[in-house]
Amino acid sequence: MKNHTTFVINPAAGRGRVGRMLRQLEAAIVRHAQSSDAEIVVTQAPGHATQIAQRAAPGSRVVAVGGDGTVHEVLRGIAGSDKAIGVVPIGSGNDFARMVGLHKLPLEAALRTALYGAVRSVDLGVVNHRPFGASLGIGFDAAVARKALSAPTFLRGMPRYLYSIFAVLRELELPNLELIQGNQVLYQGPSLLVALMNGSTYGGGIPIVPDALPTDGLISAAVAGSFSRLGVVGILPQLLMGKHVHHPRLHFFHGTEFVVRFDRPVPAHSDGELLEPSHEYRVQMIPGGLRVVQSGA
Structure with a gap:
């Protein structure tokens, strides 16, 4: 059958x-x-x-x-x-x-x-009780996606994206972040963005955490710390090419659960879909929690 x-x-x-x-x-x-x-x-x-x-x-x-x-x-x-x-x-x-x-x-x-195709299991992410598959982005990239919704209608594709980046940069004011794992504060201070990943890419192929795997049971987290407007412009080309991982203001962590807490509501996107801004995001990974049809018999 x-x-x-x-x-x-x-x-x-x-x-x-x-x-x-x-x-x-x-x-x-x-x-x-x-x-x-x-x-x-x-x-x-x-x-x-x-x-x-x-x-x-x-x-x-x-x-x-x-x-x-x-x-x-x-x-x-x-x-x-x-x-x-x-x-x-x-x-x-x-x-x-x-x-x-x-x-x-x-x-x-x-x-x-x-x-x-064969059905295999991959890990399933959950943020504030809402499932996600590949990615959760909080901060600058989500603010850019939100700004794109109000960009001039004649702008499409890359021009719309660039317009949104520079519109957000004009208003840039970094929130203070606490990234918590269990009882340990892993990072505390100003933060441009936090990416909590099941896959290695978001935003249509940006390799934000190149070593992330969807079958290791872990969230792969990247924290971009305190960046100026000029610093953001400088890191973007490195990020697009995956050459950002050794930057001194980028920090990487792995774990099954994180609490991401800010001093004010910060926007987020889950698999590219915008979430309501929140002070706090509770994120966990469910090992093997999603059945996926993949290539192979």
């Missing part, structure tokens, strides 16, 4: 690319499934993918067709169940797919993998 598979297609993903491919995707899914074991559901609004995933049959596969935002919604719908998440990565950021080795698959191969 074949596994039942629900394909959750987000037409807004990839800046609308998935919507433009909708007929192609539906035809390809039907062709590869070759039976009635595959269901196709197109999302209608933010949050719909979570509802679809929650309603999917126990033990089934729920495939996110889109980017990290679609993955995050599906993940929230299946976390804590025996369902498995699959990914057909057609988004503007595919860091979850990159984490589980699916980001380079061409479309046809990605669909076959979603239907027939």
Whole structure:
């Protein structure tokens, strides 16, 4: 008996690319499934993918067709169940797919993998009782993502990102951070950002913690300490190339649980999805807590 598979297609993903491919995707899914074991559901609004995933049959596969935002919604719908998440990565950021080795698959191969690939376990992150797959970013990068929402509509892609960076830099005032593990304060002082990672990359491939692994049971944390505006501009090229790890104001830690506490509410994003700013983020890793469809029989 074949596994039942629900394909959750987000037409807004990839800046609308998935919507433009909708007929192609539906035809390809039907062709590869070759039976009635595959269901196709197109999302209608933010949050719909979570509802679809929650309603999917126990033990089934729920495939996110889109980017990290679609993955995050599906993940929230299946976390804590025996369902498995699959990914057909057609988004503007595919860091979850990159984490589980699916980001380079061409479309046809990605669909076959979603239907027939092996199901394996990876670790599952949780922040303030909310699950995440690949990444949690707190501070500067989340502020940039939030600022991008109010950027001029004619700006897209890299120009929009650069506009948002420099808009946040103009207002830059670092919060004071306490990073706590158990009863030990690992870092205390001004902080530009904190990244708590299951995968090694976020933001569409930025290797913020290059040695992070999704199967070691650990959160890999990076703390950027006190940076000036000029210092931020200087570190960005190093960060994009993964050459930042020896910078004296960057600190790296590993553990199963952290408390991230600030002197004021600080914005965050979970798998690229914005969270409400908070004074405190409680983060833990659940070893093997997520079932994922990956390549291989």
